Amino acid sequence: MNAVVIAVVLMLVLSLARMHVMVAMIVAAFVGGWVGGLDLNTTLEAFNAGIGGGAGIALSYALLGGFAVAISLSGLPHLLADAILKRIGAETGGKQSLWLKNALLLLLLSAAVMSQNLIPIHIAFIPILVPPLLMVMAKLNLDRRLVACVLTFGLITPYMFLPVGFGTIYLNDILLGRVAEAGLNVEGVSVVKAMAIPALGMVAGLLIAVLFSYRKPREYNIARIAVAEHTGRTYDRKSLLIAAAAVVLAFVVQLSTDSMVLGAMAGFVLFSVTGVVRWNESEGVVLDGIKMMASIGFIMIAASGFSEVLEKTGHIAELVNGSAGWLGDNKALAALLLLVVGLLLTMGIGSSFSTIPIIAAIYVPLCVQMGFSPLAIVALVGTAGALGDAGSPASDSTLGPTAGLNADGQHNHMRDTVVPTFLHFNLPLLVAGWIAAMVL
Template sequence: MAWIVVLSVLIMIGLSLARVPVIIAILAAGLSAGLMAGLSLSEALQLLVEGMDQQLATSLSYILLGAFAVAISYTGITTVLVRSLIRVLTGKRTMLVLVIAGIASLSQNVVPVHIAFIPILIPPLLKLFDQMKLDRRAVATALTFGLKAPYIMIPVGYGFIFHETIAKSMENNGASITMDQVTLSLLIPGAGMIIGLLIAIFITYRKPKQPIQGSEPISANIEKETIVFNRKHWFTLIAIIAALVVQIITDSLIIGALTGLVLMFALSVVPFKQGERVVTDGISMMGTIAFVMLIAPGFGHVLEVTGSVSALVESSSAILGNNKPFIALVLLVVGLLITMGIGSSFATIPIIAALYVPICIATGFSPLATAALIGTAGALGDAGSPASDSTLGPTSGLNADGKHHHIWDTCVPTFIHFNIPLFICGWIAALVL
């Protein structure tokens, strides 16, 4: 049974590399896993559908955050930001990529819209990227860094959810740890993300790259527009801050996004008659990603119910012995395979913790080392997975003009620059903590 996980994940990755749509690739991998486990096609499909409810709330939050992002863009405040970037950073490739990484980082903690800002902010900058001969793979790595590093290292917003999930999952499996300890355990793996970003920007994608010929991006002439910061923009900032505060207080992205949307309409920032268009555009922008996030845990559910994941870990632990470096290495490899298949670090944590905690306790790993292994294994594969929102989001913005490929221009670069340093730093953290 252990080989089913490996083979089904390879099927998904292989189909994705062959440019098969991600949704079809995940469905094929999930159904293949069920068939290989001895289920009928209808039974495998039923399991896959049953598992989809694990991410219903997350998918709904993405749709609402998409509508919130569309409402924000309606006011023109993002145009003001884009024009400022164009005015200040034209010709400064490295600085522009670093600023984009910084803005993306804010989307996880300060303004919790996650990936919803990308289709609003990035398309107007595509013409500038081409004029500057900026390699879009550098921008993809910068965006993915901003979508991952903050939740790994900072326990606020999405980071709070990630750290709390690790702590609760460990406690549910017999290991005691505090939130502060979880945060401390993830600083070393998080440093690996920073190293990967710097390598991508200053080494791998530093040289100018000739742009691909194609259609003009949306709002390519945005630098010619004249928009002055006004009263609606101030109200927009109030709605953003309110959404952040409510999200932190309630621990609910759905309630936070609803709060922001309601305030945008109540303060007349967006006319009420535009409400249907805002929601429809939000669904259009985030619908595909939300649906992928629904299917991904369905794939994970098939692997879990059939016992494939447990069999993989059991067969691995049988040959591990008490060699901590080797045990940590194998556990991280297993985590990479699982997360690459499911595509969500948040959804993977409870599965990984149920498997890792007993092994780590039996072999003498400290709670900090265990948390480092679980957090790193959960984050591994999130970057580079065709089914991950950390890769789907950047592609949604960078491919607005049809010049950016999801697998080769987003998934492969982010896998190389983030999974490798994450793996190494997570392995080191497990041995030193």
């Protein structure tokens, strides 16, 4: 049996069986190493080597959590929430409520899209913007599974279609760059044209979620939200102005230094020196932030170790080559199997940016041999990399939405984020990627 398939499936089964994702990934990593023929010491060495690469990410998320709690205490996000709540109180009738729901979803979608392309801060906005809006969502009876789908769509689709911000890195530097290194002539190949059909698959999934899957109202415990949002704190003009300045400072520092750690730290220090967060409260604020974001950080660390073990087994290449033995000259079956392999890899690794370098060197020669066009090969490799980013328990595109939506403990990562995003994005993207590979 292939170690990659065994490890990824085991990780998903254990996670769905309510084992914590981090523990499930550790168990699956060691089982995968054993199936892949690695002894215990080799598996442990590979896992330890991998988790070192995730330490910086964990620290970033911990500081970002403290910064988000400080912003919450300042009252800035609640200003927006209070304005919407007043509007809810003034509105009557179903049409007005529907309008407010759609406006809120559009706000979150716009923020997610801009975090990838216009202001490339990735998921840093989620713990700042989303928790203060939980009360608004509860008043509107808005299903958080829909919000998770909206956020995940905004975090993934822009980078896989628009060559700006993170899209430049994914489409030009990683996708076209790695495909060219694998021997494909990409001169004159439009990466936007290649990824247009897969992007439409993501759009189709979002429309299904919005119009059909999660239209019904869903109730949440408002008392638990009130406790999580620090609603007992008051805010004034000074705290609001300092909070706005801290947000700007954090984003400027992050964009100029390419460090989420320095950005969050700069914003938090500004809160401390101005007295918005008192010195004797700062330790508690940081601890609250760590509690909010610790899960995402440790899952990302475990995912790095998990990925390193899978690579060490050598079974990734075996999985692709083994699939190739089933193909013959059937291009339709080849495209489908290569996409499914990409889905498995990205769901295990948790990053489409890390999957492309692994699969490009194997996919490109195989696809050239089978007669796929350069445009179809780019679409196939790009889609295979993006598949699994939604719906992966270890992807920051699912962990980020959960970190914001579960601030009050009423949003389960697997059932309310991973499963909905898998069904609404991976399945349509699989179909759309297959169509792109066949028609381009």
